[in-house]
Amino acid sequence: xxxxxxxxxxxxxxxxxxxxxxxxxxxxxxxxxxxxxxxxxxxxxxxxxxxxxxxxxxxxxxxxxxxxxxxxxxxxxxxxxxxxxxxxxxxxxxxxxxxxxxxxxxxxxxxxxxxxxxxxxxxxxxxxxxxxxxxxxxxxxxxxxxxxxxxxxxxxxxxxxxxxxxxxxxxxxxxxxxxxxxxxxxxxxxxxxxxxxxxxxxxxxxxx
Ligand SMILES: Cc1cc2nc3c(=O)[nH]c(=O)nc-3n(C[C@H](O)[C@H](O)[C@H](O)COP(=O)(O)O)c2cc1C
Numbered sequence: 751x752x753x754x755x756x757x758x759x760x761x762x763x764x765x766x767x768x769x770x771x772x773x774x775x776x777x778x779x780x781x782x783x784x785x786x787x788x789x790x791x792x793x794x795x796x797x798x799x800x801x802x803x804x805x806x807x808x809x810x811x812x813x814x815x816x817x818x819x820x821x822x823x824x825x826x827x828x829x830x831x832x833x834x835x836x837x838x839x840x841x842x843x844x845x846x847x848x849x850x851x852x853x854x855x856x857x858x859x860x861x862x863x864x865x866x867x868x869x870x871x872x873x874x875x876x877x878x879x880x881x882x883x884x885x886x887x888x889x890x891x892x893x894x895x896x897x898x899x900x901x902x903x904x905x906x907x908x909x910x911x912x913x914x915x916x917x918x919x920x921x922x923x924x925x926x927x928x929x930x931x932x933x934x935x936x937x938x939x940x941x942x943x944x945x946x947x948x949x950x951x952x953x954x955x956x957x958x
Contacts, residue, residue, distance in 0.1 A: 752947070752951065754783055754784055754785040755783065755784045755785070755828050755829060755943050755946045755947040755950065756784065756785050756787075756826055756827045756828045756829070757776075757779040757784040757785070757786050757787070757827060757828070757829045757830075757831065757939075757942065757943060757946070758786075758787045758789060758819075758823040758824060758826065758827040758829075758830045758831070759772050759775050759776045759779065759786065759787070759788050759789065759830075759831045759833065760789045760790075760791060760819045760823060760824070760830060760831070760832050760833070760845075760848065761789075761790055761791070761832065761833030761834065761845070761869075762790065762791045762833070762834050762835070762842045762844040762845040762848075763790070763809060763813070763833070763835060763871075764795075764803075764805075764806045764809065764835060764842075765803065765805040765806050765809055765835075765920075765923055766805060766808070766809035766812070766923075767835065767871040767918060767920040767923070767926075767927060768833045768834060768835050768869070768870065768871050769790070769809055769812075769813055769816075770926070770927040771833055771869050771871060771916060771918060771927055771931060771935060772788060772790075772833045772869075773788065774927065774931070774932050774935045774936075775831055775833065775869060775916065775935045775938070775939050776788040778935050778936040778938075778939035778940065779831070779939040779942065779943055781936075781939075782939055782940045782943040782944070783943060784829075784939075784943045784946075787817075787823050787826070787827070788816055788817075789816065789817055789818065789819035789820075789823050790813055790816045790817075790818060790819060791818070791819045791844050791845055791847070791848040792818055792819075792844065792847075792848070793810060793844060794843060794844050794847060795844075805923055819848055821851060821852055821854070821855055824852055824855060824860075824861065824864075825855055825860045825861075827864065828864060828865065828946040828947070828949075828950045829864060829865035829866070829867070829898070829942045829943065829945075829946035830864060830865075830866050830867075830895075831866075831867045831868065831869065831938070831939070831942060832845060832849075832866065832867075832868045832869075832886055833845075833868065833869045833870065834868070834870050834882065834886065835870065835871050835872070835920075836870055836871070836872040836873075836877060836878030836879070836881075836882040837878075837882075838878070839877070839878035839881040839882060839885070840878070840881070840882060840885050841882060841885050841886050841889075845886075846889075849889055852893070856893050859894075861893040861894065861895060862893060862894030862895065863894065863895075863896070863949070863953060864895055864896065864946070864949075865895070865896050865898045865942055865945055865946040865949060866887075866890040866895040866896065866897055866898070867897065867898050867899060867900075867915060867938060867941075867942045868882075868883045868886040868887065868899075868914070868915045869883075869915045869916035869917065869935065869938065870882045870883055870886075870915065870916075870917050870918075871917065871918045871919070871920050872917070872919060872920070873919070873920055873921060873922045874919065874921075875919050877919075879912055879914075879917040879919070880912065880914050880917075883899075883912075883914040883915045883917070884914060887899075887914075896945075896949060898941060898942050898945045898946070899913060899914050899915055899938075900912075900913060900914075900915065900916070900934065900937050900938045900941055901913045903937070903941060904937045906930075906933045906934065906937055907934070907937065909930055909933075910930050910931065910933070910934040912934070915938060916931060916934040916935045916938050917931070917934070918931040
């Protein structure tokens with residue numbers, strides 16, 4: 751029997767939507783047979799900003815037990831699934847900062863030849879659902895990662911409608927993570943685990 755595929759779900763969430771998607775993604779990767787690490791990246795905002803929004807403070811307090819992401823969570827993994835809220839159509843500064851700390855691993859060639867995938871939330875339907883994931887994937891191309899997006903590989907993808915990754919419209923917290931997003935996460939996690947395992951085993955066989 752082969753070792754389970756190692757998956758790190760690394761996310762940033764201010765007000766909890768992406769945190770809920772991250773928990774779902776991690777659960778689904780586990781159900782697909784992976785060994786999973788769920789990690790949140792460090793918060794960069796000052797307390798005054800966090801305290802100005804009760805949902806932000808509540809999410810930070812509620813997720814303190816989730817370990818903070820470290821570079822080892824990326825080097826350890828066969829697949830990394832990144833999650834972020836949109837920030838004006840882009841990746842959040844907090845997740846981007848974490849990715850930027852991986853420069854040392856990149857120089858050692860330790861980021862390449864892994865599977866990467868992404869998920870996100872925005873407040874509005876056309877508020878960055880696709881552009882945020884494409885922006886995230888720019889960095890993956892630069893580090894030599896293999897982007898595994900869900901595409902329209904499952905009938906449910908014609909319901910959620912985002913082939914780039916799982917996404918959810920939060921309506922500023924009025925619209926909690928729903929079954930459509932959870933199904934998308936299940937499809938994406940399963941595909942990531944399947945492809946990451948095949949890639950890992952092929953690379954190991956080629957190195958023999
Ligand atoms: C600085 C900033 C910029 C944002 N830009 C957008 C945007 O361009 N479009 C959008 O739909 N939502 C935007 N949002 C809203 C969040 O992306 C959205 O509420 C998301 O669901 C929050 O996820 P979270 O609960 O995990 O933090 C922005 C929020 C902030 C704080």
